[in-house]
Amino acid sequence: MQMPPPEAATIARRPRLVERLRGILPEDAVIVAEDALRAYECDGLSAYRQLPLIVVLPETTEEVSAILRLCQAEGVKIVPRGAGTSLSGGALPLADGITLGLGKFNRILDIDFANRCVVAQPGVTNLAITQAVAHAGFYYAPDPSSQIACTIGGNVAENSGGVHCLKYGLTTNNLLGLELVLMGGEVVRLGGKHLDAEGLDLLGLMTGSEGLLGVITEVTVRILRRPETARAVLAGFASSEAAGDCVARIIGAGIIPAGMEMMDRFAIHAADDFAHCGYPRDVEALLIIELDGPEVEVEHLLDRVRELAQAAGATVLRLSRDEAERVAFWEGRKAAFPAVGRISPDYYCMDGTIPRGRLPQVLTAIGEMSSRYGLRCANVFHAGDGNLHPLILYDANVPGELALAEEFGAEILKLCVAVGGVLTGEHGVGVEKRDLMGVMFNDDDLKQQQRVKCAFDPDHRLNPGKVFPVLHRCAELGRLHVQRGRLPFPDLPRF
Amino acid sequence: MTATVKPGAVAEVRDVVAWAAGEQKPLEIVGGGSKRDFGQPFQAAYRLDLSGLAGVTLYEPAEMVLTALAGTRLTEIEALLAEHGQELPFEPGDWGPIYGLTRGASTLGGVIACNLSGPRRVKAGAARDHFIGLAGISGRAEVIKSGGRVVKNVTGYDLCKLLAGSHGQLMALTEITLKVGPRAEKARTLLLFGLDEVRGSQALRSAAGSPCEPSGLAHLPAAVAARSRVDLVVEAGTSVTAIRVEGPGPSVDYRLARLKETLAVGVRCEELHSMRSRKLWAEVRDVAPLLPDAGRQLWRLSVPPASAAEVAANLRQDLGEGVELLFDWAGGLIWLALPALADAGQAHVRAALAGGGHATLVRADVETRGRVAVFPPLAPGLAALEHRVRAAFDPLGLFNLGRLGLAA
Ligand SMILES: Cc1cc2nc3c(=O)[nH]c(=O)nc-3n(C[C@H](O)[C@H](O)[C@H](O)COP(=O)(O)OP(=O)(O)OC[C@H]3O[C@@H](n4cnc5c(N)ncnc54)[C@H](O)[C@@H]3O)c2cc1C
Numbered sequence: 043m044q045m046p047p048p049e050a051a052t053i054a055r056r057p058r059l060v061e062r063l064r065g066i067l068p069e070d071a072v073i074v075a076e077d078a079l080r081a082y083e084c085d086g087l088s089a090y091r092q093l094p095l096i097v098v099l100p101e102t103t104e105e106v107s108a109i110l111r112l113c114q115a116e117g118v119k120i121v122p123r124g125a126g127t128s129l130s131g132g133a134l135p136l137a138d139g140i141t142l143g144l145g146k147f148n149r150i151l152d153i154d155f156a157n158r159c160v161v162a163q164p165g166v167t168n169l170a171i172t173q174a175v176a177h178a179g180f181y182y183a184p185d186p187s188s189q190i191a192c193t194i195g196g197n198v199a200e201n202s203g204g205v206h207c208l209k210y211g212l213t214t215n216n217l218l219g220l221e222l223v224l225m226g227g228e229v230v231r232l233g234g235k236h237l238d239a240e241g242l243d244l245l246g247l248m249t250g251s252e253g254l255l256g257v258i259t260e261v262t263v264r265i266l267r268r269p270e271t272a273r274a275v276l277a278g279f280a281s282s283e284a285a286g287d288c289v290a291r292i293i294g295a296g297i298i299p300a301g302m303e304m305m306d307r308f309a310i311h312a313a314d315d316f317a318h319c320g321y322p323r324d325v326e327a328l329l330i331i332e333l334d335g336p337e338v339e340v341e342h343l344l345d346r347v348r349e350l351a352q353a354a355g356a357t358v359l360r361l362s363r364d365e366a367e368r369v370a371f372w373e374g375r376k377a378a379f380p381a382v383g384r385i386s387p388d389y390y391c392m393d394g395t396i397p398r399g400r401l402p403q404v405l406t407a408i409g410e411m412s413s414r415y416g417l418r419c420a421n422v423f424h425a426g427d428g429n430l431h432p433l434i435l436y437d438a439n440v441p442g443e444l445a446l447a448e449e450f451g452a453e454i455l456k457l458c459v460a461v462g463g464v465l466t467g468e469h470g471v472g473v474e475k476r477d478l479m480g481v482m483f484n485d486d487d488l489k490q491q492q493r494v495k496c497a498f499d500p501d502h503r504l505n506p507g508k509v510f511p512v513l514h515r516c517a518e519l520g521r522l523h524v525q526r527g528r529l530p531f532p533d534l535p536r537f
Numbered sequence: 538m539t540a541t542v543k544p545g546a547v548a549e550v551r552d553v554v555a556w557a558a559g560e561q562k563p564l565e566i567v568g569g570g571s572k573r574d575f576g577q578p579f580q581a582a583y584r585l586d587l588s589g590l591a592g593v594t595l596y597e598p599a600e601m602v603l604t605a606l607a608g609t610r611l612t613e614i615e616a617l618l619a620e621h622g623q624e625l626p627f628e629p630g631d632w633g634p635i636y637g638l639t640r641g642a643s644t645l646g647g648v649i650a651c652n653l654s655g656p657r658r659v660k661a662g663a664a665r666d667h668f669i670g671l672a673g674i675s676g677r678a679e680v681i682k683s684g685g686r687v688v689k690n691v692t693g694y695d696l697c698k699l700l701a702g703s704h705g706q707l708m709a710l711t712e713i714t715l716k717v718g719p720r721a722e723k724a725r726t727l728l729l730f731g732l733d734e735v736r737g738s739q740a741l742r743s744a745a746g747s748p749c750e751p752s753g754l755a756h757l758p759a760a761v762a763a764r765s766r767v768d769l770v771v772e773a774g775t776s777v778t779a780i781r782v783e784g785p786g787p788s789v790d791y792r793l794a795r796l797k798e799t800l801a802v803g804v805r806c807e808e809l810h811s812m813r814s815r816k817l818w819a820e821v822r823d824v825a826p827l828l829p830d831a832g833r834q835l836w837r838l839s840v841p842p843a844s845a846a847e848v849a850a851n852l853r854q855d856l857g858e859g860v861e862l863l864f865d866w867a868g869g870l871i872w873l874a875l876p877a878l879a880d881a882g883q884a885h886v887r888a889a890l891a892g893g894g895h896a897t898l899v900r901a902d903v904e905t906r907g908r909v910a911v912f913p914p915l916a917p918g919l920a921a922l923e924h925r926v927r928a929a930f931d932p933l934g935l936f937n938l939g940r941l942g943l944a945a
Contacts, residue, residue: 154841154843156843157841157842158742180746200691201695211662212689214695229918230919230922231919234841234893236839236895237663237866237870238652238665238702240839241915241920242702242706242926243652243665243702244699246665246695246697247696247926249695250691251694270748293601294598296719296721296722298718335750336748336788338788339787339788339792341787342786342787395688395689398599399597399600424689427687427689428687428688464687465692469691482693483693486679487681487683488693490675490679490930491683491696493930494694494696494926494929496929497922497926522558522932524558528552529542529552529556531542
């Protein structure tokens with residue numbers, strides 16, 4: 043992984059930058075001590091580490107604006123950071139860059155039940171939003187597994203999903219408004235408490251932009267009424283084909299479950315050993331299908347899902363009888379990552395998406411790769427939307443194993459693209475998948491995306507080294523080479 | 538005079554754009570032409586007619602995904618989906634009749650370029666939420682693709698969002714991939730009669746915030762309801778507040794009963810079943826009851842739903858009793874019809890939005906649209922940012938520039 047070469051001149055100017063930053067922020071909001079910087083050296087993709095030049099922890103939009111103005115003027119790189127749970131290295135620091143932490147932006151500003159929305163600062167955690175409205179029977183729908191820690195600003199930057207996004211959408215589908223600070227310090231507001239923000243959909247563009255376009259300083263999200271009930275089905279199958287067939291039958295019957303998760307045999311065993319959740323151990327694939335809504339609807343659909351699962355050849359079929367059992371069905375799935383973490387010193391979590399119907403084919407291929415690379419792999423998926431999370435087990439202390447795991451992962455992602463899918467479903471490109479972007483996009487596609495970046499940050503100061511494999515200078519991208527073409531309609535008047 | 542070029546293949550579209558770039562000739566991009574009178578009037582040297590790029594190129598019902606060339610008629614797509622028990626969840630309207638044209642001309646490209654979403658938007662999301670993949674030609678005459686055919690995708694910037702609602706700026710869209718959805722087994726609509734705008738919009742919001750998952754939330758004042766073609770609505774002789782629930786049979790019955798219990802206390806009510814329910818929501822979607830007087834100007838306001846009644850009251854106060862309105866999206870969308878005014882009442886309409894939101898002038902004659910800011914004026918910083926984003930796709934300002942009332 044090659045990051046843009048650190049600029050020695052910037053590093054040499056560190057004392058001066060610290061002094062300037064202390065003019066903007068209180069003393070303790072400018073972090074320079076190495077042991078304190080250490081806390082920021084990586085994000086959730088901990089295989090990559092780098093001490094930042096400086097960390098700043100602003101508390102107001104004005105402070106963020108002043109910092110970005112300074113960085114622009116001084117030509118210094120800046121890396122926004124929420125809770126640092128990114129799994130793609132999006133918040134990986136730069137040796138010559140300032141990490142801008144949004145941890146102090148931790149207040150919920152407005153809870154508006156009449157308009158069914160919440161206005162929050164970006165450092166508020168995902169779960170805190172739901173907790174703030176739960177007393178009135180509401181919740182914020184996107185629920186990444188990291189929701190106790192990850193921030194709503196980070197969710198917007200990554201367009202995060204969760205197990206319930208099959209029915210309720212990703213961050214982008216639940217976002218109403220943003221305040222952001224552009225490189226150079228300008229503050230821009232997008233949307234608000236109404237639907238369909240005016241002008242171009244910059245709200246949609248910002249979502250999933252991985253901290254490359256602006257620093258988000260306020261977020262307005264839609265909240266939903268909690269469904270009356272939720273129940274889950276646990277269905278085991280003798281093959282991943284049969285499980286995949288069950289998923290297709292359910293969707294084909296016009297049923298959109300709240301969540302539909304799949305685990306393979308290895309993941310089932312690992313989860314059950316860890317969480318003792320009573321999963322069937324003699325199956326090749328397990329589905330957890332959750333239905334929510336009014337009780338009559340859930341009952342009605344449970345019957346149909348049961349029939350469909352039986353028709354698909356389910357060998358084990360359990361319906362949660364009460365809330366405790368529903369939670370128990372989920373326990374193993376939710377513990378899948380730590381469970382794998384316990385049986386292997388390290389694991390590498392992948393995140394491709396494929397057309398649902400290709401699940402069995404891709405699973406078989408992953409199994410074949412696993413034996414070829416000699417690395418074990420546990421598979422958990424958001425089966426309803428074809429989002430795969432293969433967990434590749436490796437040991438970083440064995441020389442070469444990390445590289446091997448990465449190679450294995452890259453091969454999986456290339457396969458995802460080859461079968462009509464994409465490199466990343468919810469974790470983002472970051473540094474991790476940056477060099478694979480060419481698998482999905484050609485040069486023109488990538489240059490067009492970078493031109494969008496140039497409209498926000500013409501000097502590539504905001505989170506450089508992420509997402510794009512090659513950084514073209516904006517001046518070069520802006521150059522227009524029009525060739526006087528021939529109009530393919532020679533009979534048209536030319537005036 | 539404007540000459541029309543009608544390419545039959547994507548490569549030809551690219552050639553046309555390359556030529557236009559070389560000659561610096563601006564293009565007006567047209568699909569079915571149903572919304573040509575939407576936007577600021579403008580003259581482009583050439584009209585790029587994309588209706589020749591037609592056909593569904595991929596449809597996998599089990600994957601709930603459909604790809605079509607941009608010039609494919611919406612009616613064709615809807616008919617194909619219906620054959621498989623599916624539909625476009627965002628329920629796009631047919632705006633042809635707004636402009637005095639016949640129904641059925643809209644193409645998918647036009648629907649996406651205008652981000653048209655109907656009543657179900659409150660539950661299912663907008664056109665932009667279902668637009669997951671694209672190919673198009675940039676103003677540099679390059680073929681650009683973004684997104685894909687799967688819903689969960691964060692690989693690179695989400696350019697689909699930018700293109701949805703871009704009104705033909707940025708790129709000539711050639712291919713569009715959509716997430717589609719199952720058609721509900723059953724639909725019912727609860728009608729509440731005689732509520733004023735304050736109580737009507739309150740009822741809508743309380744339904745929206747209930748666990749009943751309504752998929753249509755509209756309020757028609759008496760004069761507007763009187764122009765419906767649905768018997769129970771016309772015959773009401775008063776205002777009608779309509780709440781739709783869709784889903785499996787038993788669930789719909791239950792949810793409707795619950796809504797009735799909580800909302801129809803001391804209020805006269807009725808139910809619309811399948812056919813009539815569909816008819817009413819098609820009327821709301823296409824704003825049919827506001828259209829008969831073709832001389833009226835039509836605004837579309839997106840507001841915080843809780844402000845709907847107040848916005849309506851302000852509009853009536855400032856613009857007089859000739860004002861007619863219709864609430865959709867639980868009050869979040871207000872359609873406003875006005876007797877023709879030279880400035881289309883723009884100052885009053887936009888002043889009524891003090892509580893947030895924006896207004897677009899959907900219909901007015903050419904002269905009025907030449908004088909009025911048809912699309913919401915943006916704060917200067919945002920306008921400058923948009924300008925840079927536009928230039929990132931179309932540096933020469935070839936595409937539909939005048940439609941937004943913008944300079945190159
Ligand atoms: C155990 C675990 C489980 C996870 N499960 C899921 C899951 O189910 N679904 C899912 O989608 N993801 C999941 N993730 C990934 C991660 O939690 C999400 O990507 C999350 O949204 C990141 O939020 P954060 O606050 O930690 O952001 P960070 O990691 O701090 O930053 C992520 C990116 O966002 C940028 N950024 C952060 N804040 C801002 C801001 N205010 N303005 C501009 N840019 C900003 C950063 O520069 C960086 O590029 C998981 C991670 C872990 C560790």
